[in-house]
Amino acid sequence: MRDNTRPLSPHLQVYRPQITSILSILHRMTGVTLALAALLLTYWLASAAYGPEAFGRAQVLLESWFGRLVLFGFTFSLFYHMCNGIRHLGWDMLWGFDMPRLRITGAIVVITSLSLTVLSWLMAYGHVGKL
């Protein structure tokens, strides 16, 4: 019988937070967040399949301030997970494991994902303005 009282990994709370560990857990957190985004995408597509009324209800929900807040969070989660995912693919090819590169690529990931998030929303609002 397995002893469930023994310590099990990962011990997030016993280590001093560092840029490497914070970005690492953020990758997981954004990944789980994106799973929720996938459910919302399914609801959105299904509402369009149901017809104009259902789609209209979904659009009202998504266009509310709360809906926009959630979508903004999903946008950042996607760009962060994507950028840090590219960083992961670099590690998979044994590139970028040394501390200086870990720090610089980490900083690039944070700046790029924030920029792409803001840029996307500016473009979206710009597009609405044109309508």
Next chain:
Amino acid sequence: MINTPQQKRVLQSKLGRVRGLGSTREGVHHWWAQRMSAVALLPLSLWFVYSLITLTGSDYGTFHAWASEFGNSVFLVLLVVTMFHHTQLGLQVVIEDYVHSEIWKMGMLLLVKYGSVLFAASAIFAVLKISIAG
């Protein structure tokens, strides 16, 4: 060359010994599938975000016309399939890492695996219905 007594007795080939390693005997399959779906999701996600930007503020008719276009329908289905495949692979690892009770772990894994298939099927059917049935 390692010459452990155990190795001398094993007649299995090196390839045979490497295949199916790991606690679940699945070898690198999970790892590889996660990477392949990730690479495929790069262009698909960028296409999707760009599409959403251009669709911002559209009514039902505009969205319907966009989703009915052949290329867009194909990319939507590809996005949904790859996205849910990648999602369930990732959530599986998170559950295996953090949920230590066997019953809860098994229950949540089943929920994630079956749930991903259910939602993927629903999303694909929605795209097909918009595209074909109108």
